[in-house]
Amino acid sequence: MSAQSAYQAEETRLAEAVEDIKGQLGGIGPRYTGDDFTEQMLDLQREERRQRLEIARKEAYFGRIDFQEEGKPAPLPLYIGKAGVARAGSDELLVIDWRAPVASLFYSFSGGEAPATYDSPDGEIGGTVHLKRNLMVRQKELLRLVDSFVRGQEEDAVTDEFLLYRLGESKDNKLRDIVSTIQQEQDKIIRADKNLALFIQGVAGSGKTTVALHRLAFLLYQYAGRIRSERMIIFAPNRMFLDYISGVLPELGVGDIVQTTFADWAIELLEREVMLRSPVETLAYWFEQPHAEEEYAAASGRLKGSAAFKEALDGRLAELEASLLPAEPFEPLPGFQLTVAKMKEWHETDYGEESIMRRRERLVSRVKRWLESELKQRGVADKKLRSKAMAKLNAFSKRIPAYSAPQLYRKLLEGKSGAQLLPAPLAKATAARLKQGEAEAEDLAPLVYLHIRLHGLGRPFYDHIVIDEAQDYSPFQLEALRLCQQQPSMTVLGDLQQGIHAYAGISDWSELSGRFDEGSAGYFELDRSYRSTTEIIDFANLVLAGMGSAVKPAVPVFRSGDPVVLERVSADGWAPRLAAVVADWQREGRFQTIAVIGRTERECADIHAALESAGIEAALVHARQPAYGGGLTVVPAYLSKGLEFDAVLVADASAEAYGAADAKLLYVACTRALHRLGLLHRGEPAVLLG
Numbered sequence: 001m002s003a004q005s006a007y008q009a010e011e012t013r014l015a016e017a018v019e020d021i022k023g024q025l026g027g028i029g030p031r032y033t034g035d036d037f038t039e040q041m042l043d044l045q046r047e048e049r050r051q052r053l054e055i056a057r058k059e060a061y062f063g064r065i066d067f068q069e070e071g072k073p074a075p076l077p078l079y080i081g082k083a084g085v086a087r088a089g090s091d092e093l094l095v096i097d098w099r100a101p102v103a104s105l106f107y108s109f110s111g112g113e114a115p116a117t118y119d120s121p122d123g124e125i126g127g128t129v130h131l132k133r134n135l136m137v138r139q140k141e142l143l144r145l146v147d148s149f150v151r152g153q154e155e156d157a158v159t160d161e162f163l164l165y166r167l168g169e170s171k172d173n174k175l176r177d178i179v180s181t182i183q184q185e186q187d188k189i190i191r192a193d194k195n196l197a198l199f200i201q202g203v204a205g206s207g208k209t210t211v212a213l214h215r216l217a218f219l220l221y222q223y224a225g226r227i228r229s230e231r232m233i234i235f236a237p238n239r240m241f242l243d244y245i246s247g248v249l250p251e252l253g254v255g256d257i258v259q260t261t262f263a264d265w266a267i268e269l270l271e272r273e274v275m276l277r278s279p280v281e282t283l284a285y286w287f288e289q290p291h292a293e294e295e296y297a298a299a300s301g302r303l304k305g306s307a308a309f310k311e312a313l314d315g316r317l318a319e320l321e322a323s324l325l326p327a328e329p330f331e332p333l334p335g336f337q338l339t340v341a342k343m344k345e346w347h348e349t350d351y352g353e354e355s356i357m358r359r360r361e362r363l364v365s366r367v368k369r370w371l372e373s374e375l376k377q378r379g380v381a382d383k384k385l386r387s388k389a390m391a392k393l394n395a396f397s398k399r400i401p402a403y404s405a406p407q408l409y410r411k412l413l414e415g416k417s418g419a420q421l422l423p424a425p426l427a428k429a430t431a432a433r434l435k436q437g438e439a440e441a442e443d444l445a446p447l448v449y450l451h452i453r454l455h456g457l458g459r460p461f462y463d464h465i466v467i468d469e470a471q472d473y474s475p476f477q478l479e480a481l482r483l484c485q486q487q488p489s490m491t492v493l494g495d496l497q498q499g500i501h502a503y504a505g506i507s508d509w510s511e512l513s514g515r516f517d518e519g520s521a522g523y524f525e526l527d528r529s530y531r532s533t534t535e536i537i538d539f540a541n542l543v544l545a546g547m548g549s550a551v552k553p554a555v556p557v558f559r560s561g562d563p564v565v566l567e568r569v570s571a572d573g574w575a576p577r578l579a580a581v582v583a584d585w586q587r588e589g590r591f592q593t594i595a596v597i598g599r600t601e602r603e604c605a606d607i608h609a610a611l612e613s614a615g616i617e618a619a620l621v622h623a624r625q626p627a628y629g630g631g632l633t634v635v636p637a638y639l640s641k642g643l644e645f646d647a648v649l650v651a652d653a654s655a656e657a658y659g660a661a662d663a664k665l666l667y668v669a670c671t672r673a674l675h676r677l678g679l680l681h682r683g684e685p686a687v688l689l690g
């Protein structure tokens, strides 16, 4: 078929599909607002269908794959879209949901003679792919058609023309879905088994965040009825980042998943009994001045986040648990005796599954019920005797105090006991802060852990947990989150090469993955970077090389762009040159988002002032109020992590600003750029730049 007639045939098919979808939407009718439960349930189903049809009306599908199943006489064209839709009044699928088993062919097929296969609920299905076609559709209109594979006309393998087209687009201030161009190695992660703690090490721009969000949408589809969005949670590094990723799940038709930061979630769980000390001072300490490697290893965040600290607290909890059971029988009055064996039986058999404090509560009330029934059975009416017995009961319950997590944590860190757990000055300072009702970010994992062990989670277990930027997590944080699940089902993603919070995070994935049994953990690596042009990635790899031998350079998807420009400026000429570069870039009109990245908050304030005095308006992001609205932004490197911009200007990549230990920070800054990267430097350039 000629390209022209293929285009026309697709246009006709699209017009029919859209008419069908519109017709179905029109037939749904108004929402039910009454009290009848059955009607309410039916309305929910209709609403769910309406939402699916709305998604399909905007962009019915993005791909077509013609697949001939083994033993079938002819290939069948399968149209893949964000939401599956059956033709009106029939079972025939007008659009196949991208998450359906057969749709995986669209992502996994990479050309060649070998039969294509996919896993269906009935086992593996094989066959031949005849055509793989990308379609760009908006409403009723077909905007673009690219055949990446046509059997009989194949070149070496499926070409990436459509992907390159998508990557070349400019971006606004929100991350977007990638359903139409998910790559094979990403698809494997998205469709991986649910009951795993899946660790993903991926270079900057490899799509980790995007893939994790698509994985949630996949799991909800694949395990429909067994897992629920309200029992899923995403942890992201800060609120600015949360806002940045907030559009993806709704685009995929997924709602109700809590997206939060570990700190916000922890404070809520602790019922706001402690307030979080502002991280501004900690960030300033670690990012505004240079530090030696040994300082990181001995940092308080590393100590409190360590598995050893968790194990030490486990020891204290075990002692507390053991003390719940009295060593002596309870004898409230002469001749009344409740044996230790009986209490032990209740404690271990009846309440074995409960949290420590709940067991304490239940034991105390069971002893109380026992006493009341004994008094009744023995006909003790004497008031004096009764109140004596009650006083004994009171003493019994006071023997084991009821702790909240902050109370217990403080008690453990005070005095001699504290010095056995942490270096004495650190334990003392932490306890003093807790006394004021404050905790540092590094105390949240121990506090959450103690809270759940003492009082339980207080809500249903999570079906799935996503941890983004997990290289900044401590083993203790992971242990705290493990307590929130009945069995491990996590997607844990990050990049050790971007581990700029070395004072709190990990230096090797085994620190986290080693917390799981071998069978319940999985590991994937993503090496291809989709964000940036080849020139930018090659340049960033150079910076990366400064980190030493263990680095893994990012592999670019071949997308060429402007050369990276490194420009020396004089100290006096810096501010006007910076403003001039930004003004030039803005004038070009090619970029929706531009970032000027500084090393420190102080430098960012200078950059902002330089732009302002040149009459250029820019948003200034800082730790006290991180917010990203697109357009022109001035941001410190450590807050830019996870974000991306069409063009990035590193304001001062001089040797003075970035020492040999700052490779990760400079790498983060450079890899934020999609299409253009420029670097100014006052004086000598950073040694990392070669």
Ligand SMILES: Nc1ncnc2c1ncn2[C@@H]1O[C@H](COP(=O)(O)OP(=O)(O)OP(=O)(O)O)[C@@H](O)[C@H]1O
Residues within 6 Å of the ligand: 163, 166, 167, 175, 176, 177, 178, 181, 182, 183, 186, 202, 203, 204, 205, 206, 207, 208, 209, 210, 211, 495, 498, 530, 531, 641, 642, 643, 644, 671
């Ligand atoms: N298969 C794909 N098709 C199209 N775009 C993609 C694909 N994979 C990733 N991208 C794009 O690449 C960019 C980087 O994705 P994302 O932010 O998820 O990567 P990341 O690995 O989390 O990056 P970082 O570690 O630097 O924060 C985004 O613009 C995303 O849309």
